[in-house]
Amino acid sequence: MNRHSLTRAFSLLIRRDLILAMRHRAEMVNPLLFFILVTSLFPLGIGANPNLLQAVGPGVIWVAALLAALLSLDGVFRSDFEDGTLEQYLLSSHPVSLLVLAKVLAHWLITGLPLLLISPLLGVFLGLPPAGIRILFITLLLGTPVLSLIGAVGVALTVGLRKGGMILSLLVLPLYIPLLIFASSAVDTAAAGLSVTAHLSLIAALLVLALSLSPFATAAALRISLS
Amino acid sequence: MSNTGTNPFFLEARELECIRDDRTLFRNLEFRLEAGQALLLEGRNGSGKTSLLRILCGIRLPDSGMIAWCGADIQRLGADYYQHTAYVGHRDGIKLDLTPMENLAMARALGRPSEMTFEAALARVDLFGFEDVLTRNLSAGQQRRLALARLLVTDATLWILDEPFTSLDVHGIRVIEELLEAHTLRGGMLAVTSHHAVNLHRTTVHRINLSA
Numbered sequence: 550m551n552r553h554s555l556t557r558a559f560s561l562l563i564r565r566d567l568i569l570a571m572r573h574r575a576e577m578v579n580p581l582l583f584f585i586l587v588t589s590l591f592p593l594g595i596g597a598n599p600n601l602l603q604a605v606g607p608g609v610i611w612v613a614a615l616l617a618a619l620l621s622l623d624g625v626f627r628s629d630f631e632d633g634t635l636e637q638y639l640l641s642s643h644p645v646s647l648l649v650l651a652k653v654l655a656h657w658l659i660t661g662l663p664l665l666l667i668s669p670l671l672g673v674f675l676g677l678p679p680a681g682i683r684i685l686f687i688t689l690l691l692g693t694p695v696l697s698l699i700g701a702v703g704v705a706l707t708v709g710l711r712k713g714g715m716i717l718s719l720l721v722l723p724l725y726i727p728l729l730i731f732a733s734s735a736v737d738t739a740a741a742g743l744s745v746t747a748h749l750s751l752i753a754a755l756l757v758l759a760l761s762l763s764p765f766a767t768a769a770a771l772r773i774s775l776s
Numbered sequence: 777m778s779n780t781g782t783n784p785f786f787l788e789a790r791e792l793e794c795i796r797d798d799r800t801l802f803r804n805l806e807f808r809l810e811a812g813q814a815l816l817l818e819g820r821n822g823s824g825k826t827s828l829l830r831i832l833c834g835i836r837l838p839d840s841g842m843i844a845w846c847g848a849d850i851q852r853l854g855a856d857y858y859q860h861t862a863y864v865g866h867r868d869g870i871k872l873d874l875t876p877m878e879n880l881a882m883a884r885a886l887g888r889p890s891e892m893t894f895e896a897a898l899a900r901v902d903l904f905g906f907e908d909v910l911t912r913n914l915s916a917g918q919q920r921r922l923a924l925a926r927l928l929v930t931d932a933t934l935w936i937l938d939e940p941f942t943s944l945d946v947h948g949i950r951v952i953e954e955l956l957e958a959h960t961l962r963g964g965m966l967a968v969t970s971h972h973a974v975n976l977h978r979t980t981v982h983r984i985n986l987s988a
Contacts, residue, residue, distance in 0.1 A: 558885040565874065565882055572873045633867025634882075640833055641886035642859035648886075776836045 555643050559651045566655035569628075580621040581663045587613040588671045599676045606675035607685060607736030614664055614689060615725050618696035619718060621660040625652060625701055626708045626771070635708075639775060646764035649771070653694075653701045653764070661693035681740035684749075688732040691752045698759040699724045705770035728755055784846070785860065785933050786810045787832075787965060791841035794827050801827055802986055805841070811933070814956070814966035814979050819986030825969040826866060828986070829938050832967055833863050859888045862932035864940060868923035872912040876903060876922050879911060880929050887930030897928040902951055916943040924952055927959075934965045941972045 570577045591609050592602055629635040629652075638648045668689050672682035703721040707713030735748035792805040801824030809815050817825045830836040832843055834850045834857065843850045850857045863869075870879045880894045898904055901921040903914075911919060920943050927935055935956070941949050953975055956966055960979040968974060974981075 554885065554889065561882060561885045565871070565878065568878070569871065569873055628871075631867070632871060633865055633869035634871060636833075636835060636863065636865055636867070637869045637883070637886055639835060640858050640861065640863050642855045642888055643886065644855065772835075776830075 555647065558641070558643050559647060562648060562651040563655045563658070566652065567658065570655075570659045576621075576624060577659050577663075580617040580660045581667065583620055584613050584617040584664050585667060585671065587616070589674060592675065602676045603678070603681075603740065604737075606672070606677050607681065607733040607740070609675065610668060610671055610685060611688075611692075611729055611733045611736075614668075614693065615696065615722075615729060617664060618660065618693065618700060619721065621656070622697075622700040622704050622717065622721070623714060625656050625697075625704045627704075630708045630774075635771065636775060639772060645768040645771065649701065649705075649767045650764045653697050653767070656701070657694050657697040661697055665689045665693055677736070678740050680742065681736050684739035684745055685736045687749060688735050688752060691749070691756050692728050692732050695728055695752075695756050695759045696725065698756075698763040701767045702763055702770055705767045705774060707774075708771070709774040728752065731755075784811070785965070786846060787934060787967075788844040788847075789832075789841070790844060792828075792831065792838050792843070793840040794824055794831065795839045796824070796827060805984070807982055807984060809934075809965050809967070809982065811963045811965060812960050812980065814960055814968065814974075814976055814981045816974055816981050816983050817967070817969040817986060818983060819988075823986040825986055826938055829863075829865075829936055829967060829969060832936050833861065834858075860933045861936060862887065862927045862930055862934070863936045863938075864923050864926065865938045868919055869926065870911055870919065870923055872910070872919075874911060875908050876911060876914075876925070877907045879922060880925060883926040884929040887932060890929055890931040892928050894929065897925045898922075900928055900951075900955060901925045902948070917945060917948050920944055921948060921952070924955065927955075933963075934967065935959060937966065937968045939969055939971065941970055941974075 588610055595601060626635060639645055641648065669682050669686055672685050677685065700721050703717050706720065707717045710716065731748050731751050735745045738748065739745045787809040789805055789807050793803045794801045807815060817828060819825050827836060831838050845853055845857050876898055877894050880897060895907065898907060901924055903918060903921055903925065906914060906918065911922060914922065924940060940952055944952065949972065957976050957979060960966060960976065
């Protein structure tokens, strides 16, 4: 019975966050718009040389994805903190780490998934070859959840601070760097026609690592922020 | 275990101490709360009422001493303690962009569900007919009553309430007092801070004045 109510709380929390996102569409669209704008400004800035664009494309898309994620992160716990619902999670009879996982999953569905879906289009825009676009999609599929999971730890630590944005970037960006390196080099390698199994395995490993550790770290950080 | 009727629960504070910004708010605070009893915290602003309630919730750690639920430290009990508690803090803990029904559904899912339907819970706090209005469009007093309706949709024994009467009118205060009294008469426990006089005539009320 207890397990049943946990799955119920888990799914209800995700659904609630999706409903809230639908009622605040602007917040949902902002990171996506940012992602599209940044990537589409690059060809204008550095000139429409196909070879050049192909060379910088994967890096540009990934950097933009990373910054878009960072932009949206603050929303994960901010409003819950302000209206007191965050306290209610900590005082619930369910494991906080699992409720946190539901929050992060909802965040990914709201900000990560649209980004993922639009990425092939931006790949075409930057003149990436089909093989590169395919791998770009896979790296984003594996990588954007990692962005949300790692970011959640940083947000949980800074949610109690009035101006936590700057500290949040300083905390989180260094942890994003390994992902950025593996992901953009995977796309480059694929575009050159070589095997990327090693890269993808490493990114998948990062995802498993973040998935298993981040909810616990986030739950602990929330306790610190609220006490 | 104590024997107070059918409900064996009890809450104890042992040698509690709370220090905030180098100021000792209270020290060697002890009390014992049994089923059907209420704890009323009094004191000036900043005397540590909210801090004590947050310690009772386990959100804040006491600087020394402990809170025990049926003899066990609440910090060790964790979820085993939280299934018996419900907290309405200074902030309402409801989402302004959800309807009262959606808010109550979430509140119920987070705790141990009670038998009461959402409509019945809303009716108890005089919010019948507001099921599908966005909470943002309710008045401050109505939002507060919705926050208190959360208490009814979970089956908690210990209600921890921080200034439950904030922004309520005279009628609203009476409604909530009836709610609290009904809870203690059923064997529930209360820990309440309030600036208003709390009229619980048929309940054993322990008063602790933190300014004294």
